[in-house]
Amino acid sequence: MLRIFSSINGQVEQIEKPENGSWLCLSEPTDVELATVASQTGIDLADLRAPLDDEERSRVDVEDDYTMIIVDIPTVEERGGRDWYETIPLSIIVTENLIITVCMQDTPVLHPFMEGTIRGFNTFMRSRFILQILYRNATMYLRYLRIIDRESDKLELKLRHSMQNREIVMLMELSKTLVYFTTSLKSNEIVMEKLTTLQRIKQYPDDEDLLDDVITENKQAIEMANIYSGVLANMTDAFASIVSNNLNNVMRIFTIISITLSIPTLIFSMYGMNFDGGMMGMPFTDKPWGFMLIIVISMVLSGAVAWFLTRSRMFK
Structure with missing residues (x-):
């Protein structure tokens, strides 16, 4: 167009x-x-x-x-x-x-x-127009950097209880964006330094102050991008460990449930075997209340094992 x-x-x-x-x-x-x-x-x-x-x-x-x-x-x-x-x-x-x-x-x-x-x-003040574009460009970088910072804060809240890789991948994408921003800003800084020595473009009286403002805004954007890059890099490493720890906590709960359920399974499987009536049978099989007693014993043993495992250092 x-x-x-x-x-x-x-x-x-x-x-x-x-x-x-x-x-x-x-x-x-x-x-x-x-x-x-x-x-x-x-x-x-x-x-x-x-x-x-x-x-x-x-x-x-x-x-x-x-x-x-x-x-x-x-x-x-x-x-x-x-x-x-x-x-x-x-x-x-x-x-x-x-x-x-x-x-x-x-x-x-x-x-x-x-x-x-x-x-x-x-439009006819061309050198000032160039500096105004560069100043507007630097402020756009600063604006997008603040948006990226807010997005990383939102991801931080999600990652505290996350067990998925989606948030970490998004953090890596933001980190990649900051690398692009930093590289581009440093390249723009070189261009601005060359403009200070370029004699062909006419300088107006207020252009020197405007050029200083452009360089200052660009340097501020570079510093912000470097700071956010460092923060995101550390955050990515930290929350990768958090996701792993969250997964370990889930596996700990499943392990406790599995061991607890193995107690009644073992008892009921033994009582499920066939024995000759003339031989020695299983305890309480000849009592009318034996079935309920075995269930109560299984529940008590399972509860004791669950209580022990939840307080054991091995599962903390």
Whole structure:
């Protein structure tokens, strides 16, 4: 999808054709749209296609007529009724008169710019626009990291009484997401450091403070991702042991029940054997109350064995 925006009288409006100072937003672009933009702007088609590869690394490329900045942005994908977090590339290409963004998805990172809700945003202030995108990107990372932290807290409550692997697998997925986030944030940090020394992009008076804010937010996101990664790693190991202990407790109960039931089974099996009436028979078989007495004795012995096993150190 190709959308063109321009700041007109302080408002961001969508226009039909590109003009000086406008913003071309390519989201999930088709080959026709990429070819059209390449022919109109003189940008190499390979550079326009670069962010459509989800393995593309973050970098800054300086060409003769334009500068291309690729950063990793967070995204959410719904699978199996759950949200899964990952990162994808976003390309920001700056020419003499235009700024172009290319992404394989319609990312929420850019939505506030389209809606005109970003304070101080103007499409013709291209260097500030770049920093505002990077700042918005860093805040999105922080937002998703807080969501991941809350999800890990919910999983922690479930794991206290769980005997299944589902929660542990979900914790491992969150840990993998944090690894992706950390790697992408560190790559973005390198891009930001290079922007501080890039002379081609014009710097406005307030851009220096904005760049400092972007770097600070990005570093905060890196620290949060590292902290959460360490916590999740320890939590995964701890709750793997908890699941094993919960299973052992269940097996302990089953063992006690099995041993307890073996007592009356042994007694009744002996009394179930056939004996010759002239030979020595089993005790109490000739008494009318013998059957009830054997049942009472079996219950007493079973209760005594159950009491002993539940208090034995072997089964604690």
